[in-house]
Structures are given as structure tokens and as C-alpha cells.
Amino acid sequence: MNQVNSQNKSWQQKLNIYVLEAKTEFLKAFRMPAFTIPSLIFPLMFYVFFGLIFNRNGMGGQMPTYLLATYGVFGIMGPALFGFGVGVAIEKDQGWLALKQCSPMPISAYFFARIFTAMQFALIIVLSLFIVGGVFGGVQLTTGQWAATLLVMIIGTLPFCALGLWMGLALTGQSAPAVVNLIYLPMAFLSGLWIPVQLFPVVLQNGAWALPPFHLAQLVLKIQDNDLGHPWLIHVLVLAGMTLLFLFLAIRAFKRISDAK
Amino acid sequence: MKPTIFTLIFITILTGILFMLPTPQNSSSSEITSEDEKTPNNNNSFKLTNVTVFDGNTWHEDSELLVLEGQIVNNVKNPDQLPIIDGKNGFVIPGLIDAHTHTWGNALQEALSFGVTTELDMFSELSFGQQARLSRDLYKRTSQADFYSAGTLITSTGGHGTKYGFKIPTIDGPEDAEQFVLDRIEEGSDYIKIVYHHKPEYYRLTAISKETLIAVIAATQKHNKLAVVHITDHQSATEAVEAGANGLVHTFGDRIISEDLLEAMKARQVFIIPTLSVIASMAKSKHSLELAADKNLSQRLSSASKNTLKPFANLPKRPLTLANAIKNTRKMYDQGITILAGTDAGNPGTAHGISMHGELELLSQAGLSPTEVLQAAGKLTTERFSLGNRGSLGSGAKADFLMLSADPRIDIKNTRKITSIWKNGFLVEPPKTPKTKEVELPKSGLFSDFNEESLISSFETIFQPTSDQMMQGNSTASVNWTAAACDGGGLHVKGEIKAGFPYAWSGVFLPFSENMDQVLNLKSIRSLEFDVSGDSGTYQLMIFTLNNMQPVQLPFEINEGCNKISFLISDHPVVDWSLVTGMGWVADRNRLKSSLASFAFKLDNVVINHE
Numbered sequence: 019m020n021q022v023n024s025q026n027k028s029w030q031q032k033l034n035i036y037v038l039e040a041k042t043e044f045l046k047a048f049r050m051p052a053f054t055i056p057s058l059i060f061p062l063m064f065y066v067f068f069g070l071i072f073n074r075n076g077m078g079g080q081m082p083t084y085l086l087a088t089y090g091v092f093g094i095m096g097p098a099l100f101g102f103g104v105g106v107a108i109e110k111d112q113g114w115l116a117l118k119q120c121s122p123m124p125i126s127a128y129f130f131a132r133i134f135t136a137m138q139f140a141l142i143i144v145l146s147l148f149i150v151g152g153v154f155g156g157v158q159l160t161t162g163q164w165a166a167t168l169l170v171m172i173i174g175t176l177p178f179c180a181l182g183l184w185m186g187l188a189l190t191g192q193s194a195p196a197v198v199n200l201i202y203l204p205m206a207f208l209s210g211l212w213i214p215v216q217l218f219p220v221v222l223q224n225g226a227w228a229l230p231p232f233h234l235a236q237l238v239l240k241i242q243d244n245d246l247g248h249p250w251l252i253h254v255l256v257l258a259g260m261t262l263l264f265l266f267l268a269i270r271a272f273k274r275i276s277d278a279k
Numbered sequence: 280m281k282p283t284i285f286t287l288i289f290i291t292i293l294t295g296i297l298f299m300l301p302t303p304q305n306s307s308s309s310e311i312t313s314e315d316e317k318t319p320n321n322n323n324s325f326k327l328t329n330v331t332v333f334d335g336n337t338w339h340e341d342s343e344l345l346v347l348e349g350q351i352v353n354n355v356k357n358p359d360q361l362p363i364i365d366g367k368n369g370f371v372i373p374g375l376i377d378a379h380t381h382t383w384g385n386a387l388q389e390a391l392s393f394g395v396t397t398e399l400d401m402f403s404e405l406s407f408g409q410q411a412r413l414s415r416d417l418y419k420r421t422s423q424a425d426f427y428s429a430g431t432l433i434t435s436t437g438g439h440g441t442k443y444g445f446k447i448p449t450i451d452g453p454e455d456a457e458q459f460v461l462d463r464i465e466e467g468s469d470y471i472k473i474v475y476h477h478k479p480e481y482y483r484l485t486a487i488s489k490e491t492l493i494a495v496i497a498a499t500q501k502h503n504k505l506a507v508v509h510i511t512d513h514q515s516a517t518e519a520v521e522a523g524a525n526g527l528v529h530t531f532g533d534r535i536i537s538e539d540l541l542e543a544m545k546a547r548q549v550f551i552i553p554t555l556s557v558i559a560s561m562a563k564s565k566h567s568l569e570l571a572a573d574k575n576l577s578q579r580l581s582s583a584s585k586n587t588l589k590p591f592a593n594l595p596k597r598p599l600t601l602a603n604a605i606k607n608t609r610k611m612y613d614q615g616i617t618i619l620a621g622t623d624a625g626n627p628g629t630a631h632g633i634s635m636h637g638e639l640e641l642l643s644q645a646g647l648s649p650t651e652v653l654q655a656a657g658k659l660t661t662e663r664f665s666l667g668n669r670g671s672l673g674s675g676a677k678a679d680f681l682m683l684s685a686d687p688r689i690d691i692k693n694t695r696k697i698t699s700i701w702k703n704g705f706l707v708e709p710p711k712t713p714k715t716k717e718v719e720l721p722k723s724g725l726f727s728d729f730n731e732e733s734l735i736s737s738f739e740t741i742f743q744p745t746s747d748q749m750m751q752g753n754s755t756a757s758v759n760w761t762a763a764a765c766d767g768g769g770l771h772v773k774g775e776i777k778a779g780f781p782y783a784w785s786g787v788f789l790p791f792s793e794n795m796d797q798v799l800n801l802k803s804i805r806s807l808e809f810d811v812s813g814d815s816g817t818y819q820l821m822i823f824t825l826n827n828m829q830p831v832q833l834p835f836e837i838n839e840g841c842n843k844i845s846f847l848i849s850d851h852p853v854v855d856w857s858l859v860t861g862m863g864w865v866a867d868r869n870r871l872k873s874s875l876a877s878f879a880f881k882l883d884n885v886v887i888n889h890e
Contacts, residue, residue: 080414080419080421141293145293145296148296148300149296149300152300152301153301156301157301158301158302158303159300159301159302159303160302160303161297161298161300161302164297164300164302165297168297214413216413217409217410217413243419
């Protein structure tokens, strides 16, 4: 039904739907303090504690720069995983998702709005980390490096949106917050976002390869030349592969829901 | 329309923020000269011309150094594109390697600021080393020296090393040796350091047995690591060498070395790190204080390091121990035994970086030629400890080096005349001095006219006695108010100059702030004046500047009658007049003769003039 509807609309009307949905989605997320405050404050707080106060002179003075990258990745993961994982799970349980499916809005607008929201949060988090790191942490990068870091982090939300989407569709609204937290924090730690991965025992270092944040962190660290030295293409391919895998799993879960109805 | 405008504004703000974020200083020009102090150094590829280079083996007169991405190279594809740095007839030596340190806090930064580009730690907390090791094989800009470490040393329960405030594992007997060594290697130890003493108990410490020593050394060497042994006397050294140690990390001064031990060390190719610096401190020598007072070094010395240069307290003076230690080093050198430079920095009487220049001097007193001394602090250490491409400046070496303004072959103390330090091909910037508060100049220009019975200056600080007792000298001083100075009230300064500290002084001192952490900016004034009368002779006006322990001394004459002394600021460019923290009016060592030792003078009307 919605296919017929959307084909009848002009592209401006369609764009308008996307913009409206994105705008309302962002507003909704932003007005939920339980979502906004941890998302925006935690990465910044950890960065100030571990990057600026305790460890400033670590790694030959590179610690604030290094942790800017890893806490950035930690920061952008949050809104993506929770926005999709928890948000979609709850809305699915409440029947809101089904309602959206029935509405004349293309369902892609629903997902697009959520991706857009995750990216906007990512932008705010990364920029605030930049400002704190630049002003108080003595972090110095070329303008190109700053811009590339921002860009990679924003695009880097996509794998986590996909992972969140799969979890949101596969989990019930009640279990989602617990499961997402259970995955989010250990995954961040084991990917070397809090403590440089080089300091891990070898087993954990190898294990990190299975985790998407590790690859995104390595990509961002490559920009500032603090990575482990593997080619960037490997990390990009692994991330792309993981994104596709999560999407595939999400589509399967989506079909299962649709079939059940 | 509206969304478009919002988008544009958004992008503008975003771009604005990105451009306002701090960036490293860029160098767009291809020619860099080292005379510009603010040389933009964003590049670790360059050609250093017009220098004499010691590459670790030989000296190359009027030579040049090619550095490509932090490494020394023989030639490059397009040398014309490299920035050229004029070395101005400087002398380039490889970055120094301190083969015996104990490292924590800012030690590696301090080390680098004196040209020590690699430290071999001989016991420190594990967590420090695990992090500090990470960057040693990189070619990035860094503010710290590279780091190798023994990690946790091997000692007995209650032995040397167990009483530094953090718990370490200890070994009970030879049967544990294999596992104990494996644990250390697993923790990341680059080599194994063992504490040994031939008596099971000494100075309220215990020691491992000889059997344990032998077993630990064997296990270490089985796993292809170096076993180095801490000893403090001749007998322990003999037993450590017999047990198969690769090296000794101290020499000893309890007696002159026996021919047997010399022969054994030579036959087994045992190297020694004499650490004469710490032995000098335990012998209560003035070596480290002279080091702190060396003008070429003091400007780089942090106040924290300055404090650690004070020798061991509560130990008797034992000049013989140091003399013996130097003699023993000389005998080992004569036998062709490899001698490596190490300071034991981290102990009282030593400090990271600066003490290395003292150790080089002590090694040259032990008979090594300046070139050999430099090899003991570079190439030889690299060979013995397998440190890779450091310690020399041949092709492929890390571009860690010092540029000196004078030839160290003429005097090894010329290593202290450092023009610049380069690490991984990057110029090491002197540490930024934090912004300091300025003290306000008194409006009248008067520090004090002493017309009231008070020793308080217009900065609300006190004119106080000062003498070399603070450097453990013996001179004395007293300061009192008097009603009968040049014009009414003034200061009556009395004192006695006595031998003790090499740069004896005694007199009156005025800090401009309580902790001397605030500065008085005298750059814009014309002159500084005061009235003096008293015992005739030459005295010194001492000007203290921020972070400089050594004041600049400006001589002036006192005659019996009242004299107005005036110093034109512009006459004394050596003083950093913008950062003055205090001033002193003192007699110095040219009153050492007993007929002149006692002195007295009166000081009045200390004032600065703008016109």
C-alpha cells in the first residue's frame, strides 16, 4: 500500500516527509533526558578523567590525542546502539512500528530518521570532545585531520545503527535495554576504547578483531598516526562486511515479525 | 528557503569550529635556519649541514647529516627538496643512553631535555614501563626519552628493592628460578636485573643465596635475555661474575679490584655500568651540586630535579669510596673491559638527564677518552643490550642526536653546551614555561628606603640573610636594621665567607614573592640603584630569574664612604630582566682569604628608575 502512495507523490513531498520524520525523531530523542544525558555526558566525562586528568603524559604525551579518537568512537556508538536497539524494540512492542508501516510514509523514512538522529548526536559528541581536547588537552591536529576524524566518526555510526537495528528487531522492549548495555560496554572496553589495545594480553588483542569498534577506532587512529599499522582498507572492508551481516540479520528478523502478523 | 539558510549557517559554524581547533605550527618555507628560536619543526626529514658529526665510530669534520622521516640515511632520491638546516659549525653526537635509571613520573621528559634519548631502567613499577615501552620504536614527535626496563628486579624477601613502598614478588630459592624468570619475561622485562650480596644479611637487608643467583642467571640466559647483577662490594662482584652474570650494574669502592676479578671479567666479557654518579652521592661528594650549579645545565633543570640532586642525607663523608670506585673503573678500562655510562638516576644526588653529563665527566676521570666516553653512552650500550638502531648515527639509525656548540673531544664537559636536541628527527622544544604571575612594580620605584625600622620591602616580602649554607656550604650571614646608614635608616649586613661550597656567598636577599614563583618585569625600566657603604672590596648583585637556580652575578665595589651604585638594565643583556624573581647583595669567594672573610656593609635606598 505504501508503495503505491509514495509513488504518487512528487519528490518534494517525499523529501518533506523525510525531513519531517527526521526532525521529529531528533526532537523526540533529544527530549528524552534518559537518552540524551548519558549519550552526551559520559564520553566527555570519561575523556576528561582518563585522558586529561590521569593519563595526560602517557604514550609520550600522545594520550589525550589517542583517547580523543577512542572515546569519540565510544561516544558515537551509544546513540546508534540505543536509538536503534532500545528505541526500535520498544516501538515494535507498542505497535508503533506497525502503525508506521501502515501509514502512507515510506518505511525507509523511519529508519533514515533514526540514522540521521544518531549522526546528529555523533556530531555533537565529537565536536564537544574536539573542543575539550583542543582547549584543555593540548591536542594538535591539522585541520584536515580534525575534519577527517569527524567525517569518519559520523559515517562510522552506520555499522552500529545496523547492529542496533538487528537487536531492536530481534529483542523485546523489556529485554532490549539490558542486552544492549551488556553488549555496549564490554564491546567498547575489549575494543581498546578505554585502554589502548596494545596493553592487552595477546589473546584479547586478537579477540578485538572480531569487534566493530576496534576497526573504527583503528581507522580514526590512523588519521593521527597512532594506529597499530594495519592497512585502512582491511578495517573498512571488515566494517562494511559486518554492516551487511547485521543488515541481513535485521531483514530476517523484520520478515519474521511481518510474517507473524 | 528557510532550511537552506539553516543548512548554510550550520555548515559555516561547523567549518568555523574545525578551523579554530588547534593545529601544529606549519612550516611552509623550505629553508629553516636554527638561529630562529621558533624554528617551525613539523617535519622529520631534513638536511643538517655545516656540522662535525660523531657517528658512534668516527668523527666526520665539516660534514652533514641526512634525516628522512626520523632516520639517518646516506642519500635520498631528491635531496634538493629537503629543508636545509644550517648547523653553524656545531658538533653532532648521538643521543645519550643512560644505562642505569629508576624511572617514574616525568623522568623520561626530564631525561630528554638534557639529551638523554634512551633510558635503560633497572627497576620501576610495572605499570609505568608497560606504557612507556610502547613508543620506543616509533618515529613520532615525542617529549620523552625511549624506554627499556628490567621491570621488577629479582631479590629475596626483605631484600634490596622490597622497601620502596610497593609490593613486588620475591624469590625463595634456586628451584623457583625458571618460573620466576619466565614471569618477568611475560611481564615484559627487556633484561633481568638481580640483586646480590655475598652475605645473607647486610644493613638490615637480606640477599638471595649464591645457588639462587646461579640458577636465575642460567634461566635468564636460557631464554636469551641478559642477566645483570646489582652488587655493592668486591666479594659480591666476584661471586656474581663467577655465577655467569653478563654485566654488573654498579662498581664498588670498598677495596681496589683484585687481579683475579679483573681477569675473570675480561675472560667472561662481563661489562660494567659503574654508576659513579650515585657512588659520588653516597660518598657525599659535591659532584651533583656542582652539576646543578653548572650554568650550561641549570637553565634546563626543573625545580623538582634540582631537589633530587641533593646527595644522600645521613651518610658519612667517604671520599675514599669514590676515589676507589674511580680507580677500579680505570683498572677495568685498562684491561679492556666494556664500560657503560649509567647514573642510577632516581636516587638522591642524581637526576634524570642532567646526571648523565656528570657521569660522562666522572668516566673521563676514570681514564676514558672523550670519544670512548661517548661510546660508553651510546654505541657500546646498544651492542651489549641489543637496542637496535640507536646510539650511533650511521645509515638507518634513529635520528636521536644532540648538537653542541663546542667540541667534546677537547673537553667532555662540552656535552653540556647543548644547542639543540633532536628526537626521532624532530627538534625537541624546551618545555613550555607555565604562565607566571607578575609582581606589580612599586609606583615610586622604591623597593625600600628603610626609613622605618622594618625589613619589609614594598613587595611585602622580607630582606633576609642568605648564604651558601643552603648548598651545604659553611658561610654565615645576618641582616639587621640600622638607624645609621647612608641617609638615616638602612640595612646592616654582616657575614663571614668560609670554604665549603665551591661558589661561596653570604649577604642579604630579597624575594619579590613568597615562593619566588612570581616575577618582576624590569625590562622596561632604565636602571637599578642603591646606596652602599662598608668594608671595601668587590661584592655581587645577584639577579635570580624564574626557574634558574643559578643567579646572574653583577659585581660592584664598596668603599668606606657612601656610594650610589647604578646598574643600567641595557648593559646586562645576559639577564632575563622580564623574569626576575629576587635579588641579593652578597660577598663571594673572592673574600675567602681569612683576612677578608668577615665583612659588613650597609645598604640603603634600593630603587628603580624609569628615566
